[in-house]
Amino acid sequence: MPHDRSAPPRVDWSASAAYLDFDGTLVDLAPRPEDVRLGTRERTLLQALTERCSGGVAILSGRDLENLRPHLDGLPVILSGSHGAQIDINGDPTLVPGAGVGIEAAFNVLKPFADANGLLIERKAAAIAVHYRAQPAMADEVTARIDSLAAGHPGLKPVHGKMVSELASKEYSKGTALIQLSNHPRFARRTPVAIGDDTTDEDMFRAARSVGGIGIKIGAGQTTANYRFDTRADMTRWLAETLEDC
Ligand SMILES: [Mg+2]
Known part of the structure; x- marks a missing residue:
């Protein structure tokens, strides 16, 4: 496992699928979870990204779906909540069987x-x-x-x-959600690009790599991701660049 991590290369989104964490990745962390707001820039970027990926964009969060959904209202992205235990495709949320026991x-x-x-x-x-x-x-x-x-x-x-x-x-994680989604027609045959900032995102970094994709970590700390950005702002800038003039 490499120890040094550089910024990722430019990604060809027309052949990729994006799996993005929410808190700390698309929004800054706030004192209370309910205080975060998706910024105009991030919303515009998500819209462009979804078009470029032909719909292959998923937000994988630890938040409950019900809590996550209002933040991404109007965006044609797929949502997964509760650390992979919930997946919502086309307004049809599913709770993975067995999740919630105990x-x-x-x-x-x-x-x-x-x-x-x-x-x-x-x-x-x-x-x-x-x-x-x-x-x-x-x-x-x-x-x-x-x-x-x-x-x-x-x-x-x-x-x-x-x-x-x-x-x-125990059975479910952002990694199991990524694998499940990667078999969905919107994501299949696209190279997974997983981006997150926290320990819970390591499962999706590993999952992305296991199927030929890449993981991108935001911030410090040990990671299994291939690439790293120091800050969320750096990632946002890179994402904007990858979406320019194609
Ligand atoms: Mg996060």
């Missing part, structure tokens, strides 16, 4: 803990997220609680992201 019981354990410590807890269709951006000193304790609950349930895994720890279905 979530209710874990939520009942975590809710009093979150409430007592001023943490934002989010119940998703197939995951629970505990956000500690407002209480950064709680990071270790939140992480330990999530790890412990995951260890006690065969169907759940811990997912630690930026200022958030989650319990999610």
Whole structure:
């Protein structure tokens, strides 16, 4: 696995499919998840990208579909939520079978803990997220609680992201969503290009590479991606350049 990562080359989108993370990739992270807004520039770029890829653009998020959808309203992109457990193709959302098992019981354990410590807890269709951006000193304790609950349930895994720890279905990830989507007519026979900024995106980087595509990481940290941008702004600039005058 290479350790140095450079910016990616120009991508020929007419032969590629884009798999994009949302928070930290298409929008800046905000103190509260509900505070983010897709910018005009990003919206314009997504529109152009979708045209260039003939519809082969998917947004893969840890957010619930219901939470993700309003941010991308009007854009002809495919959405996947809850870390790959939900995929929405043509307004027909599916919850992957088995996803969500054990979530209710874990939520009942975590809710009093979150409430007592001023943490934002989010119940998703197939995951629970505990956000500690407002209480950064709680990071270790939140992480330990999530790890412990995951260890006690065969169907759940811990997912630690930026200022958030989650319990999610073990069987599914952004990687399984990418593989599933890559067999869909809108994505088939197109080289996957996966772009994300967080640990949860590593699954889709690996999945993209396993089927001949590439992964692009935004920001610092160990990664299995082939390429890296230091900042979201750098990625946005590159994306705009790849969409120019073709
Ligand atoms: Mg992200």
